[in-house]
Amino acid sequence: MKKLVTSSSILLIAIAVITQGVVIYISNTSAADSIRATKVSLKLNELSEENINIESKILTFASYQAVASRAAVLGFESTRDFVSVYDPVTVALSR
């Protein structure tokens, strides 16, 4: 009887120790995952912010206002008149 009580107690203590170990392991893992998730979330916010800022810059540089003022600085001018071909142009004369 005494032996049964002793072995049961040892078994219960062992189960308690193992369970505690599992809890500690899971807590540590999930805590690490949580830190990683927070880092990913922060990075995501940072990249979205950067993305919007870059998009704004691209739109500013690609706007007609910016292109036109840069073209004027570089000396480009749009042609005032245009050429119209009224009669069909003869092609492949040698044939």
Place this chain on the structure above:
Amino acid sequence: MRQANSTRAGFVIFGIFILYAVLCARLFYWQVIQAQSLSELGRAQSLEALEIPSLRGQILAADNFPLAANTISYLVYTNPKLSRDKKDYSERLGKVLDVDPASLSAKLTQNLFWIKLAQNLAPLKKEEIAKLNLPGIGFEQQYSRFYPEASMAAHLIGFVGRDDQGHAHGYFGVEGEYNSQLSGRNGAKYGVRDALGNEILGDVREISKIDGRTIRLTLDRTVQYSVDTKLAEGVEKYGADGGSVIVLDSESGAVLAMASYPTFNPQKYYEADPSTYKNPVLSSLYEPGSTFKVLVMASAIDLGRVKPDTRCTICAGPIQMGEYKIKTWNDKYNPGINMNDVIVHSDNTGMVYVGQKIGVKNMVSYLKRFGLGEPTGIDLQGEATGVVRDPESWHLIDLATTSFGQGVSLTPIQLVAAVNSLANDGVRLTPYVVSQIVTPDGKTIDIKHEGGSRTVSAVAAKTVTSMMVNAVEFGEAKWTKIKGYKIAGKTGTAQIPVAGHYDPNQTVASFVGFFPPSRPKITMFVLLNHPRTSIYGSETAAPIFFNIARDLIKYYNLPPE
């Protein structure tokens, strides 16, 4: 002794009863009367709410380039109690923010823990401030509206300001008309706290935000750019107070460009005069003058009362109508002039003849068919309409002046929609600016537009079109026409009513037309307010029209006819 005991027991029971009664009353007070406020107080203590702003939808041009987008800006704040040397603090900050240090110093003396220093700061500016390492400085990220093309089509796009509760709200133009579609719905995040105010990790409740929808316009950025620049140049060159241009796709009524001058930058709308916010194309009524003649002539031809070769029998000189004398614009008269030449030379007396042939009742009926007296139905905010009076209240002089476009008022969009019906075989279409709405998950909703209503027969429309072609070829604006290209057009020089009479020196100069005349692709209207170098439409509005038309012919590769 026994009686004394029972009295004592009675007191005890009564005391217990009173205690229970007080307890019940107190419980009733807390649980019923104060229940709601206490429950709100509890929620406020335990929940921390954080608003998640929705992203406002973009406004795209027809080529998908955003005319209104979102950018990140920053609000900079500080805790004044942490700034010890306020003078040095405000001087360093003032230099970066480009603000008077004295005003910053005044803010820093306030007995507060949080004060706003500036907002709408660009990321670079934020970095500059962060590098100063000033104590108490903090930043709050915000979304702000960004207009990459600055003032391009500002009247059509509108702007985003703040409503009474400080929330972003669209005003004027597309931003105003489609505010509910563009704004979406803000979300919220609730963090739960314990009795000591510590955050309970992992217990976060969230209401998801719904981003705004994107609006795709019919506006062609290339056409709009040409219109913007040519209009600004024209207003300056002719010394006008302002002007407007509308370009429509003749077949669909889609607005390809819409510009007015003076204009404003929607991003800095608060720096502009608020009177410039309104879109004059939709909200300014004016007397159209001679551009209106084509509509009256089309009505007479549709009724079968005149033909292009019908001769005027009252055009030998000025026409006396009671106390009024009706003259031609140059006081030169052409006895027996035919209807084609009435349009070519913009002859007022010839139009009085046409008006008389139409009659008051028919005139009112055709004015309504051309859309006068009712909004065109364009999908923009702030459309005004003139009034078309009942035939009973018309006098002979009203019929006469209306026939050459005076004494009748309409908006530029009403006129261009009416003239576009001539380009479109007599069918008046509703002008529109929005072609599609795109949901945040990428679903595209096409906006359907109604078929239109008939103004005049296709034959009458074609007949007037050929008269308008002749007006460009042989009329007053022939000096500025495009060589080799036929355009159907008509000049307009309208006097402005001032204090009961017309001011002869102040006019609204305009030109309306469409091209190519055989199968119109573009319908365009140019208007100048009070041009000073010349009062005539043929010398001011017409050159602007043809300058823009040159660009459009090149852009759309329209062959000569």
